[in-house]
Amino acid sequence: MLQSVAKALPSDQKQGLLLLYQMILIRRFEEKAAEQYSKAKIRGFLHLYIGEEAVAVGVIQALNDDDNVLATYREHGHALARGIDADSIMAEMYGKLEGCSRGRGGSMHLFDVSKNFFGGNAIVCSHLPVAVGMALASKKQKKSNISCCFFGEGAAAEGEFHEAMNLAALWKVPVLFVCENNLYAMGTALKYSHSMTEIEKKGAAYGIESVAVDGMDLTAVIDAANKAVQKVRSETKPFLLVCNTYRFRAHSMFDAELYREKTEVDEWKKRDPIPQYQQFLLEQQWITEAEIELMKQKIEHKIQMAVDFAEAGTWEPLDQLTKFVYSEK
Amino acid sequence: MNTTLTYREALKQGIREALQKDENVFLMGEDVGRYGGAFAVSKGLLQEFGEERIMDVPLSESGFVGAGIGAALAGMKPIVEVMTVNFSLLALDQIVNNAATLQHMSGGQLHVPLVIRMGCGISKQLGAQHSHSWEPFYAHVPGLVVLSVGTHEDARGMLRLALQSQDPVVLFEYTGMLNLEKEIAVDSDILDISKGKVLKKGKDITIITYGTGVYKCLEAAAELATAGIDAEVIDLRVLRPLDEFTFLASVAKTHQAIIVEDAWRSVSISSEVSARIMEKTFYDLDAPVVRLCGVEVPMPYPAQLEEAAVPQKQDIVNAVKKMIHHD
Numbered sequence: 025m026l027q028s029v030a031k032a033l034p035s036d037q038k039q040g041l042l043l044l045y046q047m048i049l050i051r052r053f054e055e056k057a058a059e060q061y062s063k064a065k066i067r068g069f070l071h072l073y074i075g076e077e078a079v080a081v082g083v084i085q086a087l088n089d090d091d092n093v094l095a096t097y098r099e100h101g102h103a104l105a106r107g108i109d110a111d112s113i114m115a116e117m118y119g120k121l122e123g124c125s126r127g128r129g130g131s132m133h134l135f136d137v138s139k140n141f142f143g144g145n146a147i148v149c150s151h152l153p154v155a156v157g158m159a160l161a162s163k164k165q166k167k168s169n170i171s172c173c174f175f176g177e178g179a180a181a182e183g184e185f186h187e188a189m190n191l192a193a194l195w196k197v198p199v200l201f202v203c204e205n206n207l208y209a210m211g212t213a214l215k216y217s218h219s220m221t222e223i224e225k226k227g228a229a230y231g232i233e234s235v236a237v238d239g240m241d242l243t244a245v246i247d248a249a250n251k252a253v254q255k256v257r258s259e260t261k262p263f264l265l266v267c268n269t270y271r272f273r274a275h276s277m278f279d280a281e282l283y284r285e286k287t288e289v290d291e292w293k294k295r296d297p298i299p300q301y302q303q304f305l306l307e308q309q310w311i312t313e314a315e316i317e318l319m320k321q322k323i324e325h326k327i328q329m330a331v332d333f334a335e336a337g338t339w340e341p342l343d344q345l346t347k348f349v350y351s352e353k
Numbered sequence: 354m355n356t357t358l359t360y361r362e363a364l365k366q367g368i369r370e371a372l373q374k375d376e377n378v379f380l381m382g383e384d385v386g387r388y389g390g391a392f393a394v395s396k397g398l399l400q401e402f403g404e405e406r407i408m409d410v411p412l413s414e415s416g417f418v419g420a421g422i423g424a425a426l427a428g429m430k431p432i433v434e435v436m437t438v439n440f441s442l443l444a445l446d447q448i449v450n451n452a453a454t455l456q457h458m459s460g461g462q463l464h465v466p467l468v469i470r471m472g473c474g475i476s477k478q479l480g481a482q483h484s485h486s487w488e489p490f491y492a493h494v495p496g497l498v499v500l501s502v503g504t505h506e507d508a509r510g511m512l513r514l515a516l517q518s519q520d521p522v523v524l525f526e527y528t529g530m531l532n533l534e535k536e537i538a539v540d541s542d543i544l545d546i547s548k549g550k551v552l553k554k555g556k557d558i559t560i561i562t563y564g565t566g567v568y569k570c571l572e573a574a575a576e577l578a579t580a581g582i583d584a585e586v587i588d589l590r591v592l593r594p595l596d597e598f599t600f601l602a603s604v605a606k607t608h609q610a611i612i613v614e615d616a617w618r619s620v621s622i623s624s625e626v627s628a629r630i631m632e633k634t635f636y637d638l639d640a641p642v643v644r645l646c647g648v649e650v651p652m653p654y655p656a657q658l659e660e661a662a663v664p665q666k667q668d669i670v671n672a673v674k675k676m677i678h679h680d
Contacts, residue, residue, distance in 0.1 A: 092427070123460070125458060125459050128457055128460045129459065135458065136462070143455075147450045150447065152419070153418070153423065154419050154423035154426070157419060157422055157423020157424040157426070157431075158427040161424040161426075161427030164429060165427075165428065184415050184419065187415055348459075349496050350594070351456065351520050
């Protein structure tokens, strides 16, 4: 069965609330990032994760701290879900020394080795072989950690996707491929870039177990991710999890969205993962409306603190320009 | 005590020693195991070290070079063999966009201690797609260490030092030299991969080269000596970060320089070396720098054209005589 319709509860109430907190934090963080971008505080390319929050949050909650996470250039959400502090992410987007990559990376290159978070990779699909190699190292070193690699459906048209899938299956390494299918590779719709639009079917060619899940429903993602991670870890083999999702915002800040109808965006917004999950928690009686409000206020404060932190940050002195090209002896 | 060995044997000794010394070292590449290496460099290593250490990989240059980067990030010391430089462009994204940038983009958090070995240069009439000399491509990229194995000593010793680097190393080996036998000291060892080397001292002119040019230039220098010209020969060895001190010091002494390489002339290693000589030791020069490079043509198949496409010993001898005698 390639479609997963099962749902799973978070492990307990505390965890359930944390996941809501993470999703709202990501949403508001991204909205604030857009705001700071329009004020020219953040430059370069900025890709927002708004609409797709349930994917990063649902998958990353299934991982252990020592698992490796590799993501794309639309990775602020993954970084936050992985526990990298909003302060250091905002500072990174400002290009400040206090950023998680010392300001050298920017929005598309968030790294934090202490969280086993390996980017922030901005060449589409280029990090898939790297994830396979990290999983190979785990296997060679007889470690129990796995590597989890997020990518868009656009990446599945790259040759490296197929090379990475083949190598992972051939070597039987513990890597979880998570395809965030948001239906558009920049502005090119899925049907214009893939002859086989059900990405999960591509796993079969490599003997890789694959499943597709509603990426707008956090409980569905949790269920599918928990099962996938368990398989990858216990059986030491790759797995392809396709999360069907949608980005509500433009591809980047330079996108007039000529390629899709506003009505389509509005339809998808009706499936917004955050209200859906809030409703679930309310029905579960794990949270009240008042507590949600309180949580939102806390998040507002946190994000304002992140902006203040970034504003107060340091510009790296020019005499350090050539650092980090070669390792210091 | 001396020993006679081929360039191939020297390379193999280097790999073998690296595998013996560190359990985290493993070799992966196309046909390195069961086939014994496309050029028989790794023949027998699979039997000696097993499948975990000697990994045959499918024809997925980008995939397995990327996997090497990942394994290096996660604490292993991979030696990735890309059968020849000709195929390495399929992995150029991984080498340039990942291996060379990850340390920088992560603000110094990540290191990629990876060695990528590539067969390079002309062999015997392999035509336009199998005869490339692309050292300049890689030498252009900050973040990479680019080494050129021009001698048997380096063939045996460079890999060991390359594996001690925290940064990605591209190691060029020369398929055309594999069968070449040389006598070297049994205990010969090299001490660094940061400097060029004066292989023959001389006072009249500096001949600067690397890779397949090294033995040709040494032979040319020997012939020039019989004509009373005392040439100094420098093997660059390290193409990035380029060691300029060795050749600048030599040029300051001899006052004349000729640069010899197989790579295409425009935007080449010799372009860079020549520019640095001009920038830094111009007033020591008695004459313009001369370059002997690959002719700018895709490598032709016929032997006589192939030979004419890159500098040969006689070209070097002739060019040096012309410079010395101001013909």
